[in-house]
Amino acid sequence: MVANPFTSLLEQSEPATASGYADHPPRMGFFTDTSVCIGCKACEVACKEWNHVPEDGLVFTGMSYDNTVGLGADTWRHVAFIEQRKPLGQQVTGHGDAGIRWLMASDVCKHCTHAACLDVCPTGALFRTEFATVVVQEDVCNGCGYCIPACPYGVIDQRQGDGRAWKCTLCYDRLGVGAEPACAKACPTDSIQFGVLEELRERADNRLSQLHGAGVADARLYGRDPDDGVGGDGAFFLLLDEPEVYGLPPDPVVTTRDLPEMWRRVAVAAALVAGAVALGFARSVT
Amino acid sequence: MGTSFGRGGATTFQQDLQNADCILIEGSNMAECHPVGFQWVMEAKARGATLIHVDPRYTRTSAVADMHVPIRAGSDIAFLGGIVNYVIGHDAYFHDYVVAFTNAPTIVSGDFVDTEDLDGVFSGLDAEQRSYDPSSWQYEGATVQASSGQREQEPDTRVAEQQGSPGSHSGEHQPSVSGSGRGTTHGSGGAPVPSSVERDETLQHPRCVFQIVKRHFSRYTPEMVEEICGIPQDLFLEVCRTVAENSGRERTTALAYAVGWTQHTVGAQYIRTAAILQLLLGNIGRPGGGILALRGHASIQGSTDIPTLYNLLPGYIPMPHAHRDEDLDMFIEGASTAKGYWGGMRSYLVSLLKAWWGPHATEANDYCFDYLPRLTGSHGTYETVMAQMDGGCKGYFVVGENPAVGSANAKMQRLGMANLDWLVVRDFSLIESATWWKDGPEIETGELATEDIGTEVFFFPAAAHTEKNGSFTNTQRMLQWHHAAVEPGGDARSDLWFYYHLGRRIRQKLAGSTDEMDRPLLELQWDYPTEGSVTEPSADAVLAEINGWDAEGRPLTSYEQLDEDGSTACGCWIYCGVYATGVNQASRRKPGREQSWVAPEWGWAWPANRRIIYNRASADRDGKPWSERKAYVWWDEDEAKWVGHDVPDFDPAKSPWHRPPAGATGAQALAGDDAFVMQGDGKAWLYVPAGLTDGPLPAHYEAQDSPFPNLLYPHQQRNPVRQVFSRRHNRYHPNPSQPGSDVFPYVLTTYRLTEHHTAGGMSRWLAYLSELQPEMFCEVSPELAAERGLEHNGWATVITARGAIEARVLVTDRMRPLTVQGRVLHQIGLPYHWGPNGYARGDAANELAGLSLDPNCHIQEVKAMTGDIRPGRRPRGAARVELVEEYIRRAGITADTGMEARGGR
Amino acid sequence: MSETELAKGGQEYPRPGREALVGAHTGRREPGPERRGEQPMVPEAEFRSYYGKPIINKPVWQSPDIPGYLFLGGLAGASSVMAAGAQLTGRRGLARVAKVGAAASAGLSGVALVHDLGRPGRFLNMLRTFKPTSPMSVGSWILASFGPAAMAAAASDLTGIAPGLGAVATAGAAVLGPPLATYTAALIANTAVPAWHDAHREMPFVFASSAVTSAAGLALLAAPASECGPARLLGSVGGAAELATGRLMEHRMGMAAEAFSEGKAASLHKGAQVSLAAGVLASLAARRSRIAGRVAGILLLAGSALTRFAIFEAGMASARDPRYTVVPQRRRLQERAGNGGPNRTG
Ligand SMILES: Nc1nc2c(c(=O)[nH]1)N[C@H]1C(S)=C(S)[C@@H](COP(=O)(O)OP(=O)(O)OC[C@H]3O[C@@H](n4cnc5c(=O)[nH]c(N)nc54)[C@H](O)[C@@H]3O)O[C@H]1N2
Ligand SMILES: Nc1nc2c(c(=O)[nH]1)N[C@H]1C(S)=C(S)[C@@H](COP(=O)(O)OP(=O)(O)OC[C@H]3O[C@@H](n4cnc5c(=O)[nH]c(N)nc54)[C@H](O)[C@@H]3O)O[C@H]1N2
Ligand code: SF4
Ligand code: SF4
């Protein structure tokens, strides 16, 4: 399973292959079509139930109907609620000229093609599965916390009182037995679609043109593009506004993309340290 | 819906929504309250259907709708009446359907006087008695049959779920006098309607139903709708156009509602208006059409079918009344109909009695008819609460409900319980109804002291549905079986266990008694096999009994097999067939992809596993589908029978051209085009000549507490026969034109959130749900927040004459101020899930609600109230009571406020 | 117009799945001309976020553990080089201070690192694998080799036991020292934290100078003044370089630099600059004044430490405020779009 560590940074390859799986199932992922989300949060609850994720606080936030705030160690699915004074496509409302719309979107770990969390994990606790998803091994993680700031999406986090890092496993245990992830299973409107990533991308493209054709000009795909800063997301989205409105970074880049350069500079700097000190002594000798 | 169509259940099933061209959701927040069923709305939308949501708030349903229409809570009759007026005025009604299947052509008695001519009330009002004498509402030439069974079958109250139908399976139940709760004596069960009535199929006769309806709604103009509902005319007209254009021969519109319509003092008439609209548009009995009454609790349909209601026996057979139904014959005479399937009443009842008393029930003793309890009045939950407070009711079982939070006027609920000898609560957790005596709000305010309360409270832990076998009857009349996954832990037991063993022990105690009074108990068939380590009675055996068997003990397959000679036994005639061939049909789970889209082999739906009822109406008079794209059930000439995607709701062999022989009764009396087979005239009723307590047609009345005068009927503010109770803790707000009315300037409405369930017993104790909505909050518009200095995320106190609660403030654009009668109206949204116990806590919205009930269904009006709001938390202790008193004083409220039957404004 | 066809044969059309056209207004009437569709009334504000909530999760690393670790690693690394230099040039006192300093700070930094782990007991899992994509993995291996070497060197020096081995250890630590001093720049820059990542080009040099500064500071503080010639030189050069590279870093990191001028980071940053400037001056003066040397030592140590704390805090602040993530990324997108490049959110 040990492969060239930088392959995933350098190449546009199938991540499972890059991780050394000779024979593996197709890459699985999510297409979350937020335009049909009804904000029921069944996905949030199903995820917690299935994965025994602990409850993490009763706080009334006033953020519309979102009292979960964001993804973290104890929230692997998070439904965002956004109220806006503008119309949703051609929707007719009695809400004056400005109109009104209420966007809802269920967020999750992106299972990045180039996953920073996985790249930086010093223990190997994070690993790439045969489905090309990214999973933490809870018996290995030592809670170094590195993956947390590495993730450009703010997904993975450390669990209070436990110390380890937790995030969506894309229901690795369910995939293993041919079952669909719990969140997708629970979603009544199929806003969360689970499947072979290639097929999902195709479906998403069709869906996008369908919506555009219907005059919903705001629709856009997010994380679908394999050329983006993380090599495309294993879990990607159809959004109705800019990503940051949903709490997503507009142009995420896997931090390790710049790591080779950083290493070069670290090396030069290290040489400078050695050189400077040497020179210091040399000068003082003369 | 019972009165309009014949049965009090949803006419269609949720999967059929996918066939709709337009879906109007009004009075329901379907995406939030029925998220799983909502997938079929989304599927319809995927096929291009238009979704319209009419709701005071922009909700999660509105968010995905094509149109959201903000409406003033409590004004839907004006809105729907406006659409009816549009449809008639623009000749947009489906003429052939209306003539064929509704009572539009029927001529009404000359004695009938409409609200239009009687200052806002119908003929027959006895203001003193707060009731109508409906005799003048009859069809021309129909004689009113006197003194027969009291079909007082309004399902009781909120527990009965309030789907607005007067709940009767037949459409013909008896009007009742709301005050006494006792039915008047007009022919029930459609008896007043002779099987052939005078009809004018040109619809021109000035007294034909069509013309009456047309005149009645002619003042419900777009201007009126705008003034009353706060809906701009262009938006309203767009709804009218959309609905009309998506109905007719080629297209169908479905309508879904729930308790946003039923929880009003004119709730049943909201649904009536919807029924009129859907009938005029030809949308009943057809695919993609219908009215979907979205029901609440998992088996609330089941608990009206085999009722927990005081006034019904299983299968909507009315409960006999004391002193009146001397014997079985008299009862049957009064309760059955001359025409239609209620004609089989004797078979249904005798079979029921045989199921209960077995061999003891013989022809000689009227099949133990005398063993049935008798009604002495109205015993709905709210009357029971009054009886508790007055000392007449001594003991109370609270099983599967949490009245201290979920029932209107929560304080009265608790005060009632505090006046009992004993109280039994069976629940999963220590809900507020079980602990009010030690930590309820009245203990905090000092109105009650634990040591002074004499009630002995017994708490029994209940087993959950995962711990027991049984069935749920869902919103579309479908029974689905659930199997126990585990045995209940600890002392928890199923309700079946509780009642079975309670009965067993009582019978043991009475064994050997020779007292006549004990015979009904001792002779009861009470011998279900038990199983498992907790001696759980077999739910399967109970279902088999409900299904029934013949003299040889063979399971029956259809209620048509039931006999009146005592040879068959059946626990609930409409469920007959659920155990056909000895197989539990409710437990069938054939995957959808392995059967047709109607999925007849998933579970079992009453009646006779039909999914769309009245489906004979999906074909024209000649039995041909109205259109090729809406074929559902049709007459097959070659096979000489009705065929189609569903079980025909019609005698399968009766040709479309069949005419009944003279003198035929019951089902035999139905003609080949009498699609509404339960109705006394075989037709759907646009106009209801009998069966409703508050009028044959819907009229817009303002809510009990309303900030606006009734524009349509300036001399009649409210439903004249609504049920009101003037009590110390149940005061009403001043009429809009009275001084003091401005003390409560805002409209309050209560509702649910996806994240919680009803009174919270099943959600507030669960961490995963509690964290999603952790606290009681109120929803207000930015404009109202500014007007009252409310701070987003801060606290507010909401006050009515009944109580004061605090809530966190959620300022949101989704609450839109409306312009009503020339002024800006703010509405305040209040989810009603919280109470002081559990993991997520908060004040209960029902502390604010008063008791004012719909006279048909006795449902509390909690969807449209008035109140005041101010920033900050509410006072603690006695000061909380003082605050309410101060408002009462300031508003000048007395025991008479809001109590009038006639007039008032 | 709905696609529903319920022919007598049943539903004879493919199930559309859940492709509901939300927002399409599928009514049969065409939307009136007054509908502007998606055009917002007011131009969007430049910056939008989800209720001001951060986009990335902020590091769970604690202060003083982690900034302390950054500082101590630098101190240890540069000191070990200095120890070798001192050894080679026969400055025994300086060598001892540097060796002991290197060993002690390596030890302390190890403690800080383990202390910061969520599961300290699993520290050894760091050595389960070697991953060049993880600076922490690389660093763990460096620290794991450097630590024993530095300790051995110091122990031998202090006890006089096994001087040969001591020399080898000193040499080893001197080789591992510079990477130990600078890899921490990659450690924190290799994250999505704007104030760290966006500084990834200059950070190694800031850390390198800072390491030298601190090692020189320690020497000035604790070593015999007579042997402190190189330390004085390195102190002033290092300090000046730290100031200069720091400036450059801020200048080039773009918007995230603002994180250095707000809140806690700002005070630390100011403190670092003042200490460093004063330390540089003091070390220049130290040639003539012993006291100045000691003062310079303290100032340089403090300046170096404060630099790391400032960087740490600026990173935390930039993680907390979504502006730092959104605005630069959005600008990047706009530039790319302007250049006709692919729109990555598209
Ligand atoms: N998640 C969840 N689901 C549930 C339940 C639950 O508690 N939680 N409860 C179940 C039960 S018991 C029931 S009965 C059903 C109820 O289901 P619904 O009736 O859909 O639920 P509500 O939220 O009570 O009310 C529906 C809507 O009516 C609106 N409304 C209020 N007043 C008026 C009015 O005058 N006119 C109109 N047109 N609309 C009005 C409210 O704003 C609200 O959005 O839900 C069932 N499903
Ligand atoms: N203001 C306002 N008030 C309302 C409404 C509103 O919209 N607004 N809606 C009304 C409506 S529609 C309804 S249905 C009512 C609901 O009000 P209630 O019926 O009073 O409230 P629930 O919380 O549903 O109570 C059901 C209880 O049954 C328990 N339970 C569940 N399963 C079982 C079981 O198998 N056995 C036993 N013994 N117990 C069980 C649960 O734990 C729960 O405590 O509220 C009504 N009140
Ligand atoms: S989204 Fe974050 S946590 Fe998920 S795989 Fe990508 S980098 Fe890792
Ligand atoms: S916290 Fe755990 S999963 Fe994350 S990088 Fe460290 S060891 Fe790996």
Ligand code: SF4
């Ligand atoms: S895939 Fe599984 S672990 Fe991931 S969010 Fe969904 S339910 Fe949770």
Ligand code: SF4
């Ligand atoms: S389950 Fe589906 S519809 Fe519900 S909130 Fe999650 S994504 Fe949205």
Ligand code: SF4
């Ligand atoms: S709670 Fe039960 S009944 Fe309600 S939507 Fe969910 S699955 Fe259906």
Ligand SMILES: [Mo]
């Ligand atoms: Mo309900």
